Amino acid sequence: EVQLVETGGGLVQPGKSLKLTCATSGFTFSNAWMDWVRQSPEKQLEWVAQIKDKSNNYATYYAESVKGRFTISRDDSKSSVYLQMNSLKEEDTAIYYCRLWFAYWGQGTLVTVSS
């Protein structure tokens, strides 16, 4: 059974940093392309970032709204994907979901950016 468990969310001040972790199991992680997707308090979904597998040179892609501030990475030995979020803004407040393909989503972790 595919499992995705996000951790690392919380309350953070604007301008600060936070790192999210998605621990996975139940599939061959090293072959997987992994996404982060977020959902704002207004319930709008936004695709945030993707990292491909080793055979695709771990290529990464980002939404324009986070490019240059967020970094997606992975550790195949730990079957985990990460989202390093720097220079956080209030508009980054959202539930952050880890996703495998389109069908497998974690339960999400809440990030609140507020002073």
Added chain:
Amino acid sequence: DIQMTQSPASLSASLGETVTIECRASEDIYNGLAWYQQKPGKSPQLLIYNANSLHTGVPSRFSGSGSGTQYSLKINSLQSEDVASYFCQQYYDYPWTFGGGTKLELK
């Protein structure tokens, strides 16, 4: 970026009715489109991918169609468990983008 315009934003329908939700892309997305259902407090669930392929385990009353820039999700014979929000997402080109969502309620 490819913009996804979803309509309507909200919809009220009766049990047994047929419902259609539409997504329009700002350019051709060559059937690179998925539809999701999300219930309150839950993660989104995949319904349709590649514009018209039904995901495993999804009831056959759900169907997707379209091409080019125009796509639709149809729910036949609406059931009470279909009350939810629905989102489209294009994955033809990066950055991937979602529609604004449709909230479906019972009349």
